[in-house]
Amino acid sequence: xxxxxxxxxxxxxxxxxxxxxxxxxxxxxxxxxxxxxxxxxxxxxxxxxxxxxxxxxxxxxxxxxxxxxxxxxxxxxxxxxxxxxxxxxxxxxxxxxxxxxxxxxxxxxxxxxxxxxxxxxxxxxxxxxxxxxxxxxxxxxxxxxxxxxxxxxxxxxxxxxxxxxxxxxxxxxxxxxxxxxxxxxxxxxxxxxxxxxxxxxxxxxxxxxxxxxxxxxxxxxxxxxxxxxxxxxxxxxxxxxxxxxxxxxxxxxxxxxxxxxxxxxxxxxxxxxxxxxxxxxxxxxxxxxxxxxxxxxxxxxxxxxxxxxxxxxxxxxxxxxxxxxxxxxxxxxxxxxxxxxxxxxxxxxxxxxxxxxxxxxxxxxxxxxxxxxxxxxxxxxxxxxxxxxxxxxxxxxxxxxxx
Amino acid sequence: xxxxxxxxxxxxxxxxxxxxxxxxxxxxxxxxxxxxxxxxxxxxxxxxxxxxxxxxxxxxxxxxxxxxxxxxxxxxxxxxxxxxxxxxxxxxxxxxxxxxxxxxxxxxxxxxxxxxxxxxxxxxxxxxxxxxxxxxxxxxxxxxxxxxxxxxxxxxxxxxxxxxxxxxxxxxxxxxxxxxxxxxxxxxxxxxxxxxxxxxxxxxxxxxxxxxxxxxxxxxxxxxxxxxxxxxxxxxxxxxxxxxxxxxxxxxxxxxxxxxxxxxxxxxxxxxxxxxxxxxxxxxxxxxxxxxxxxxxxxxxxxxxxxxxxxxxxxxxxxxxxxxxxxxxxxxxxxxxxxxxxxxxxxxxxxxxxxxxxxxxxxxxxxxxxxxxxxxxxxxxxxxxxxxxxxxxxxxxxxxxxx
Numbered sequence: 001x002x003x004x005x006x007x008x009x010x011x012x013x014x015x016x017x018x019x020x021x022x023x024x025x026x027x028x029x030x031x032x033x034x035x036x037x038x039x040x041x042x043x044x045x046x047x048x049x050x051x052x053x054x055x056x057x058x059x060x061x062x063x064x065x066x067x068x069x070x071x072x073x074x075x076x077x078x079x080x081x082x083x084x085x086x087x088x089x090x091x092x093x094x095x096x097x098x099x100x101x102x103x104x105x106x107x108x109x110x111x112x113x114x115x116x117x118x119x120x121x122x123x124x125x126x127x128x129x130x131x132x133x134x135x136x137x138x139x140x141x142x143x144x145x146x147x148x149x150x151x152x153x154x155x156x157x158x159x160x161x162x163x164x165x166x167x168x169x170x171x172x173x174x175x176x177x178x179x180x181x182x183x184x185x186x187x188x189x190x191x192x193x194x195x196x197x198x199x200x201x202x203x204x205x206x207x208x209x210x211x212x213x214x215x216x217x218x219x220x221x222x223x224x225x226x227x228x229x230x231x232x233x234x235x236x237x238x239x240x241x242x243x244x245x246x247x248x249x250x251x252x253x254x255x256x257x258x259x260x261x262x263x264x265x266x267x268x269x270x271x272x273x274x275x276x277x278x279x280x281x282x283x284x285x286x287x288x289x290x291x292x293x294x295x296x297x298x299x300x301x302x303x304x305x306x307x308x309x310x311x312x313x314x315x316x317x318x319x320x321x322x323x324x325x326x327x328x329x330x331x332x333x334x335x336x337x338x339x340x341x342x343x344x345x346x347x348x349x350x351x352x353x354x355x356x357x358x359x360x361x362x363x364x365x366x367x368x369x370x371x372x373x374x375x376x377x378x379x380x381x382x383x384x385x386x387x388x389x390x391x392x393x394x395x396x397x398x399x400x401x402x403x
Numbered sequence: 404x405x406x407x408x409x410x411x412x413x414x415x416x417x418x419x420x421x422x423x424x425x426x427x428x429x430x431x432x433x434x435x436x437x438x439x440x441x442x443x444x445x446x447x448x449x450x451x452x453x454x455x456x457x458x459x460x461x462x463x464x465x466x467x468x469x470x471x472x473x474x475x476x477x478x479x480x481x482x483x484x485x486x487x488x489x490x491x492x493x494x495x496x497x498x499x500x501x502x503x504x505x506x507x508x509x510x511x512x513x514x515x516x517x518x519x520x521x522x523x524x525x526x527x528x529x530x531x532x533x534x535x536x537x538x539x540x541x542x543x544x545x546x547x548x549x550x551x552x553x554x555x556x557x558x559x560x561x562x563x564x565x566x567x568x569x570x571x572x573x574x575x576x577x578x579x580x581x582x583x584x585x586x587x588x589x590x591x592x593x594x595x596x597x598x599x600x601x602x603x604x605x606x607x608x609x610x611x612x613x614x615x616x617x618x619x620x621x622x623x624x625x626x627x628x629x630x631x632x633x634x635x636x637x638x639x640x641x642x643x644x645x646x647x648x649x650x651x652x653x654x655x656x657x658x659x660x661x662x663x664x665x666x667x668x669x670x671x672x673x674x675x676x677x678x679x680x681x682x683x684x685x686x687x688x689x690x691x692x693x694x695x696x697x698x699x700x701x702x703x704x705x706x707x708x709x710x711x712x713x714x715x716x717x718x719x720x721x722x723x724x725x726x727x728x729x730x731x732x733x734x735x736x737x738x739x740x741x742x743x744x745x746x747x748x749x750x751x752x753x754x755x756x757x758x759x760x761x762x763x764x765x766x767x768x769x770x771x772x773x774x775x776x777x778x779x780x781x782x783x784x785x786x787x788x789x790x791x792x793x794x795x796x797x798x799x800x801x802x803x804x805x806x
Contacts, residue, residue: 173615212576
């Protein structure tokens with residue numbers, strides 16, 4: 001507890017029996033900030049993310065990222081002895097993170113009531129696509145389905161074109177953040193409770209994404225408004241779009257944050273006349289004449305190179321940016337100054353680059369200690385040293401397919 | 404502390420002097436789970452989100468959402484007496500959330516060192532586009548710029564088409580989740596510390612979004628891979644795309660989660676032959692022949708209606724979903740069974756609908772108590788009752804523009 005450099009969560013013990021991305025992301029957040037996170041995997045191949053595409057040295061960079069800062073053991077949770085070992089571990093743990101379909105945890109002898117009998121303080125984070133209740137609770141679900149049904153895909157893309165899914169594992173990523181927060185909220189509640197009781201958290205990936213998509217439910221309720229595909233336009237700001245510069249590069253411009261930003265943008269473009277123009281003076285007017293606004297912007301931007309546009313409009317206080325791919329991100333001087341990307345040690349392919357730990361805490365920062373380890377890398381340290389099994393036990397359990 | 408129904412964070416006091424969306428979202432999360440969150444706004448108009456588009460009863464649904472469960476007072480932080488009032492409040496608070504550009508907090512007499520002198524346990528969450536350090540630290544930044552430079556827009560959209568910004572305030576939303584988590588991590592660290600010290604959190608909106616976009620940095624480092632626009636395809640699963648059904652509706656299909664899902668999908672489509680076909684048998688093969696895979700899928704889907712496709716492929720265990728807008732979400736039976744949308748009381752327009760509090764905690768759930776209140780609605784209860792100012796003080800401060 002409070003060891004030097006352990007991070008804010010040093011001393012907490014988290015057991016991650018989840019698979020793939022959403023729930024393991026939440027466990028990664030806790031590990032990044034110093035919790036001891038024990039990743040428990042099937043002996044036959046382990047977490048699916050290990051064999052996901054984008055493999056380096058035979059193991060996907062997905063696992064190398066999501067497994068970072070975690071210790072890795074194998075347990076076949078269909079085997080009664082493996083279940084018993086996990087129950088022993090959970091007796092001393094603070095948090096269990098799982099993402100089985102409802103009822104499956106129970107089938108493995110790990111029902112929350114039983115776990116809480118042995119360890120009343122345990123916080124159990126249950127991550128599923130649709131939550132533990134409701135007609136869809138039993139459905140096999142992945143991020144795609146969530147992104148399709150949350151309103152995201154419907155509103156993502158260009159008018160006349162098809163709805164568009166995100167190219168990133170968006171729903172999984174935001175579930176990781178929300179899951180980590182909810183675990184800390186439940187741990188906080190435990191510390192305030194005279195009986196130090198944990199609880200069960202029902203985290204739906206759908207709800208995690210839907211919850212951060214802004215006031216679409218209120219806008220529909222109050223105004224009948226349905227977000228539609230409108231390319232890179234947005235209802236909060238005008239101009240707000242992506243335009244093509246003379247040199248073929250794209251730039252994004254937004255003018256949120258009050259009338260002044262748009263006016264300063266127009267002034268920097270030599271168009272002071274627009275500041276009082278009835279179609280350009282106010283945000284409401286610009287939204288009502290958005291085609292005219294975008295045509296004017298594209299016309300000016302098409303006559304300048306991207307770097308000049310960014311410089312001119314930045315100086316005017318506009319929110320303007322070039323479109324970056326990861327190749328641009330890694331060489332940007334700001335990203336370098338912030339150590340956005342760090343080297344993470346691995347057991348097999350030398351250090352590999354990945355994103356740092358965010359955000360930055362001044363007194364007890366998190367950090368990347370290692371990338372995702374080989375399957376079962378910590379079997380001996382956990383099963384022999386911590387739990388006191390013998391080498392003979394281990395050999396037998398291995399033979400029986402329990403570890 | 405631990406009052407019945409207060410939520411897991413009951414007893415915590417959070418002061419939100421931020422503006423717009425990202426940082427106030429973090430404060431909303433804490434309020435949703437029971438913290439007392441005091442929103443401090445400029446007397447002249449308050450938070451910019453109040454006047455954002457999508458107004459109902461003169462106030463944007465953005466504010467009605469982001470201000471929910473918060474108490475609202477006005478303080479002009481350029482006025483020395485208002486600064487002194489805020490310092491008094493912060494002396495007893497647990498958390499300060501702000502999103503000024505670096506240096507501005509200091510200019511208002513609220514530099515973290517001074518605040519920590521009066522209250523060493525204070526956790527100070529500082530949210531900015533680019534973080535407190537680095538060459539871009541002083542830039543005016545909004546979500547658009549972040550979405551442009553994080554790699555998101557570059558990879559969002561269709562091949563041959565332009566990069567595409569999200570239609571939702573994506574970067575702001577994920578910053579809210581990450582900000583709430585980091586505050587809880589710092590509070591946890593405070594409770595473990597013998598001196599009960601708080602700290603400063605440097606949360607960059609860019610880093611919040613970049614951190615959840617998966618292993619793009621590792622894939623670029625190890626494989627030279629740059630995520631490009633590929634419509635609704637994704638590198639983790641094939642088939643994974645949006646297809647147009649016979650009735651003109653769109654459906655999303657994904658087959659993540661192991662070889663079996665894709666095989667079961669093919670079987671359900673009457674294409675058992677594909678299970679052993681060299682272009683369809685394995686994920687790697689399907690990714691290498693993705694055009695062929697998508698053509699086959701579109702051909703079959705184009706011959707069926709959306710509801711039938713969802714039923715047939717769901718039964719096969721595939722991840723399939725119709726594309727929903729918010730109008731579809733609100734009437735879906737699962738969403739109704741889960742109380743996805745709730746009625747939030749308001750002071751002026753009656754109850755309005757908004758998303759519930761996610762996730763669901765079994766013992767100490769969060770809840771929506773009220774929607775964003777009118778400007779200065781809690782001035783009297785805070786300034787008179789809690790701080791002991793007189794009505795005469797209030798009248799004078801109001802006259803001087805301090806409140």
